[in-house]
Amino acid sequence: MARLVRLKDLMSEYYSGVLEMETLLEVEQYELDELQSAIDRQAGNQFVMTADADGIVAWESMVGIETLTSMDLETRRYNVLARLLPPKPMTITYLSELLEMLNINAKLVKNGTFSFNVEFNATDYGAADRLNLLLKQIMPANLVFNTINKVTSTKQGTAYLGAGSLKEIERTNTGVLHG
Incomplete structure (x- = not known):
């Protein structure tokens, strides 16, 4: 954070070298810096893309x-957007x-009547989760979508891959689980 005003620079030459005056200005400078920090923080929280954790809560x-502090800030930011x-x-x-518009590098590929693949390149660790949450919020219930993270690399070496799937389990009022 850059200081907007340095009180010592504004001090008259008459007070130069006076310990009490320099100490007083040093303490006041700290308070002005704290005020400037609070102003900068409040200004950043006025916009979703620059809001900090407290701003996103608002x-x-x-x-x-619902505020879920277990989610990372970027995911919470995209949920608000x-x-x-x-x-x-x-x-x-x-x-x-x-x-x-949301700067998500993804392509939609139709693979059935009501089914789509969303092929994307993850830009960071939480990108896949943010994309899935976005799709769950806005996609019609009769469409099925699969997200595919296409990773490309020009580096040579051993690649370790893992695969998994998620089968949703529905709980009925009889207490029996159907999957």
Whole structure:
């Protein structure tokens, strides 16, 4: 953080070398720096993309999202942005535009009547989770989508791959689990 005002620079030559005055200005400079920090923080929290953890809590409260501090800040930020999107009929064209607007490097590939693959390149650790949450929030219930993270590399060496799947389990009112 850059200081906007340095009190010692504003001090008159008359007070130069006076210990009491220099000490007083040093203490006041600390208070001014704290005030500037609070102003900068408040200004950053006015916008979702620059908000810190406390700012995101306020945004989540405004849009009616439960605050989950276990999620990383970027995921929470994207959840707020997704909730702020204007209501518009969801089409594949609109979804493609939305992914581009949110700077998500993804491509939609139709692989059935009501099924799509979303091929993307993850930019960071939480990108896949953010994409899945976004798709779950905005996709119609009758469409099935699979997210595929396409990773490319020019480095040579041993690659260790893992695969897994998630089968959703539904709990019925009889207490029996169906999967």
